[in-house]
Amino acid sequence: VNGSLKDILNAQGFRSTKERDRILHELEARTDHFNAETLHASILQKGSSVSRPTIYRTLHLLEALHCLEKLYLKKNCYFYEPLSQKNEHGHLICRGCGRITDFWVEGFEILKSEMARNTDFKMNKISIQVFGLCGACQAEDKHRNERW
Amino acid sequence: VNGSLKDILNAQGFRSTKERDRILHELEARTDHFNAETLHASILQKGSSVSRPTIYRTLHLLEALHCLEKLYLKKNCYFYEPLSQKNEHGHLICRGCGRITDFWVEGFEILKSEMARNTDFKMNKISIQVFGLCGACQAEDKHRNERW
DNA sequence: TTCGTTGCAAAGCTTTTGCACGAAT
DNA sequence: ATTCGTGCAAAAGCTTTGCAACGAA
Numbered sequence: 001v002n003g004s005l006k007d008i009l010n011a012q013g014f015r016s017t018k019e020r021d022r023i024l025h026e027l028e029a030r031t032d033h034f035n036a037e038t039l040h041a042s043i044l045q046k047g048s049s050v051s052r053p054t055i056y057r058t059l060h061l062l063e064a065l066h067c068l069e070k071l072y073l074k075k076n077c078y079f080y081e082p083l084s085q086k087n088e089h090g091h092l093i094c095r096g097c098g099r100i101t102d103f104w105v106e107g108f109e110i111l112k113s114e115m116a117r118n119t120d121f122k123m124n125k126i127s128i129q130v131f132g133l134c135g136a137c138q139a140e141d142k143h144r145n146e147r148w
Numbered sequence: 149v150n151g152s153l154k155d156i157l158n159a160q161g162f163r164s165t166k167e168r169d170r171i172l173h174e175l176e177a178r179t180d181h182f183n184a185e186t187l188h189a190s191i192l193q194k195g196s197s198v199s200r201p202t203i204y205r206t207l208h209l210l211e212a213l214h215c216l217e218k219l220y221l222k223k224n225c226y227f228y229e230p231l232s233q234k235n236e237h238g239h240l241i242c243r244g245c246g247r248i249t250d251f252w253v254e255g256f257e258i259l260k261s262e263m264a265r266n267t268d269f270k271m272n273k274i275s276i277q278v279f280g281l282c283g284a285c286q287a288e289d290k291h292r293n294e295r296w
Numbered sequence: 297t298t299c300g301t302t303g304c305a306a307a308g309c310t311t312t313t314g315c316a317c318g319a320a321t
Numbered sequence: 322a323t324t325c326g327t328g329c330a331a332a333a334g335c336t337t338t339g340c341a342a343c344g345a346a
Contacts, residue, residue, distance in 0.1 A: 015300060015345055035224075037335075051303050056336060076183075076310075076335095077225040092269045105266055107259030111276075114253040120283035121240045121249075127277040128259075135268035163320050163325060185310075199328050204311060224310095224335075 004028075005067055005083075012065065022048045023058045027068070030082045033091070033100045039080075071127060090128030094137055101134070152176075153215055153231075160213065170196045171206045175216070178230045181239070181248045187228075219275055238276030242285055249282070 005024045010016060026043050040055045059080070062068040069081040089102040112126060153172045158164060174191050188203045207228070210216040217229040237250040260274060 013300095017301065017345075019302070052335090053304085053337075054302060057301085077227060079225060092267065094269075101269075103263070103267060103269075105259060105262040107255060107262045110258050111253060111255030114255045115251070115278065118253055119240065119251060120286075121242075121251075121278065122281040122286050123278050124280040125278070127279065129275040129277070130263065130269065130271050130273070131275065132272040133270040138268075138270050165320075165326065167327070183310095200310090201312075201329085202327060205326085 005062070008065065008067060009061075014061070019050045019054050020058060022050050023055065027062075027083055031084045032082055033079045034082065035079055071125075088126070090130060092130050092132070092134065094132065094134040099134060103130075153210070156213065156215060157209075162209070167198045167202050168206060170198050171203065175210075175231055179232045180230055181227045182230065183227055219273075236274070238278060240278050240280070240282065242280065242282040247282060251278075 005027065006016065006021065009020065009024075014020075022043055023039070026039060026046075026048075030039075030042075036052070036055050036059055039059070040050070040052060043050055043055075059068065059070075063070050068083070070078050071081060085102060087104070088108065089104045090108070092101040092103055093099075094101075108126070108128070112123065115121070115123060153175065154164065154169065157168065157172075162168075170191055171187070174187060174194075174196075178187075178190075184200070184203050184207055187207070188198070188200060191198055191203075207216065207218075211218050216231070218226050219229060233250055235252070236256065237252045238256070240249040240251055241247075242249075256274070256276070260271065263269070263271060
């Protein structure tokens with residue numbers, strides 16, 4: 001009992017299964033933003049196996065327990081934050097290679113306090129996406145092959 | 149020839165059709181964030197009709213011509229900006245009622261200049277989502293029925 | 297033994313595509 | 322007369338669900 005996801009599930013009365021262990025293990029190892037599909041793919045790629053329905057069911061369960069953060073933008077529009085990232089941050093999204101990088105700058109706090117002053121909105125999570133080209137893609141002049 | 153979407157399409161050699169007119173008309177009237185589905189629904193609701201494939205094809209066309217901004221977060225994860233909104237802004241997304249409201253604060257600029265100084269990322273679009281509860285939903289204490 | 301959990305197969309949704317018909321130029 | 326654009330129907334992806342079998346407690 002060290003606070004792992006497995007312990008949390010057990011404590012809530014959910015059973016330990018090899019499938020859940022495989023998923024939790026993968027979740028704890030990941031550092032990038034992911035979805036059901038990419039998570040499934042990496043588990044298979046490592047020679048393990050879990051069915052798609054189980055991936056979806058487990059992700060839903062972890063969301064419900066607030067163990068995983070699914071960031072929604074709209075219906076059918078979301079991604080999961082890696083467990084390794086707990087603190088507030090923005091995302092740099094490269095239109096060249098599609099990579100998502102986290103960042104944080106002082107301006108975050110300024111923006112938040114200004115918003116608190118100027119709106120009646122009760123803020124509970126701020127999510128900042130910056131689209132553009134990462135250093136590597138600028139060098140490779142990949143913008144001629146933009147994915148978006 | 150007044151710069152309407154219709155003129156732009158014609159100028160590029162695309163034909164005028166009643167289906168395109170219906171879609172363009174609806175696009176020009178909208179002020180909220182939308183997707184193919186909601187756009188289709190509002191056209192039908194007004195007694196007009198356009199098939200789904202035509203909705204999708206037309207939206208793709210307008211994106212390609214940079215007449216519409218489709219904001220991608222990840223694969224299968226996006227929404228369209230209403231045409232009426234041209235200037236930079238963030239989104240207040242209410243977890244109670246799901247409504248998306250645009251906002252702008254001074255902190256935007258600070259954040260951007262700070263980022264330009266601190267990263268090698270070539271910024272080309274910044275997108276800020278703030279999740280929380282709008283004034284109305286705070287009043288109604290809707291957070292017990294949060295959608296997310 | 298019980299009942300939660302899984303995989304399969306099938307169903308549901310949203311989005312895309314092939315194709316023949318109809319319309320714009 | 323061409324060629325573009327549309328609708329239909331079917332296909333393609335991703336996600337969910339029903340159900341029988343399995344396995345953790």
